Amino acid sequence: MGVSRTDVINIPKNVGAAKTTTYNWEGSNYPLKIDNTVAKLVTEIINVSEASPDKSYTSVIMSGKSSSGKSTLTQTLCHRLSCAQKIKWNIKWFDRNNLLDLGKIIDSLEKGLRYILIFDDVSYVLDSEQVKPKQKQELAAKLTYIRHDLGGKVITIMNIHFMTALMPIFRDADFKILTSMSYVDRKNWSGILGKQADYQLNTFQKQYASQMKNHYFYVNGVKREDGKGYAYYVNKPFRCALVSEMEGVRTLLYPKEGCEVCAKKKEKTQTRKEIPASDYFKKAIRKYPATARTAIRYWAYFTLGRKDALPKNNKASIQHIMKVAQEYAVDEDSLIEYIRGTHHHNPIKIPDGTL
Numbered sequence: 001m002g003v004s005r006t007d008v009i010n011i012p013k014n015v016g017a018a019k020t021t022t023y024n025w026e027g028s029n030y031p032l033k034i035d036n037t038v039a040k041l042v043t044e045i046i047n048v049s050e051a052s053p054d055k056s057y058t059s060v061i062m063s064g065k066s067s068s069g070k071s072t073l074t075q076t077l078c079h080r081l082s083c084a085q086k087i088k089w090n091i092k093w094f095d096r097n098n099l100l101d102l103g104k105i106i107d108s109l110e111k112g113l114r115y116i117l118i119f120d121d122v123s124y125v126l127d128s129e130q131v132k133p134k135q136k137q138e139l140a141a142k143l144t145y146i147r148h149d150l151g152g153k154v155i156t157i158m159n160i161h162f163m164t165a166l167m168p169i170f171r172d173a174d175f176k177i178l179t180s181m182s183y184v185d186r187k188n189w190s191g192i193l194g195k196q197a198d199y200q201l202n203t204f205q206k207q208y209a210s211q212m213k214n215h216y217f218y219v220n221g222v223k224r225e226d227g228k229g230y231a232y233y234v235n236k237p238f239r240c241a242l243v244s245e246m247e248g249v250r251t252l253l254y255p256k257e258g259c260e261v262c263a264k265k266k267e268k269t270q271t272r273k274e275i276p277a278s279d280y281f282k283k284a285i286r287k288y289p290a291t292a293r294t295a296i297r298y299w300a301y302f303t304l305g306r307k308d309a310l311p312k313n314n315k316a317s318i319q320h321i322m323k324v325a326q327e328y329a330v331d332e333d334s335l336i337e338y339i340r341g342t343h344h345h346n347p348i349k350i351p352d353g354t355l
């Protein structure tokens with residue numbers, strides 16, 4: 001689609017200053033600037049890791065909304081960093097429940113090996129008000145000494161949605177990668193990456209929007225023989241991201257790569273004891289049996305995303321509530337005050353009739 005052999009042959013010659021290469025996918029060669037390759041990023045990550053002082057680890061933070069490619073890019077990076085290299089790394093995927101248990105995770109890992117530790121979807125943990133400043137400090141301290149504690153090279157990859165309040169330890173990540181960007185994100189990233197990144201942020205915003213709307217995007221300087229922009233079709237084979245590393249900000253074109261070894265597998269960290277479902281249920285409702293039966297259904301619905309946890313009528317009512325929430329706006333504080341008024345111990349008369 002949109003890529004002919006003539007295109008491929010002609011583009012690199014056309015570009016002039018920027019050196020180009022090609023990526024072979026399903027039997028065809030796709031052109032891209034060397035600056036935009038995963039290979040360049042991987043070389044940089046390895047160089048930083050090799051050059052880093054004994055106590056330091058190499059950190060990658062990846063930010064973007066759900067389904068914008070964070071997991072895909074994470075696996076592509078792991079595949080290139082380890083599977084495709086002579087020196088192998090131990091690749092460990094953790095989820096958001098694990099990050100605060102970092103100390104226990106470190107204790108459970110064999111010492112003296114190379115690790116890539118991936119924490120997928122951790123913005124909830126880092127942003128949540130339930131996580132106390134002290135816990136965040138402890139986490140930052142654990143991360144600071146992770147290389148020392150594990151006694152081998154460590155690369156961490158943390159995947160987040162956008163956060164307005166990045167903890168300094170993440171703000172200082174060696175590599176920051178954006179897989180999506182909204183208008184609001186753009187302003188925030190300008191604050192984090194500095195004004196000098198504005199041009200690239202603007203470019204990425206256009207590329208990302210085009211990727212979503214048109215399913216293709218352009219990269220500055222990559223042209224067809226007739227001088228028109230060369231269109232990259234999404235996932236055929238690349239998606240577009242923005243990389244910020246020590247020396248600047250640039251476009252990254254990443255394909256989907258991977259194998260069994262680097263595939264996302266949930267690591268058991270043995271921080272929580274697994275118990276039978278019936279025991280779990282009993283423990284959960286024991287303290288407040290009258291109300292907890294309903295509460296645990298909603299907990300499963302919202303926290304675990306299990307729609308089948310709710311009886312039919314509750315499901316219908318919550319879906320209706322969500323529909324109203326989509327259609328109308330409301331002053332949150334007034335609504336909460338009103339809801340509190342409907343609590344049993346604090347009854348107010350609810351107006352009758354149709355609304």
Ligand SMILES: [Zn+2]
Nearest residue numbers: 079083259262
């Ligand atoms: Zn692999």
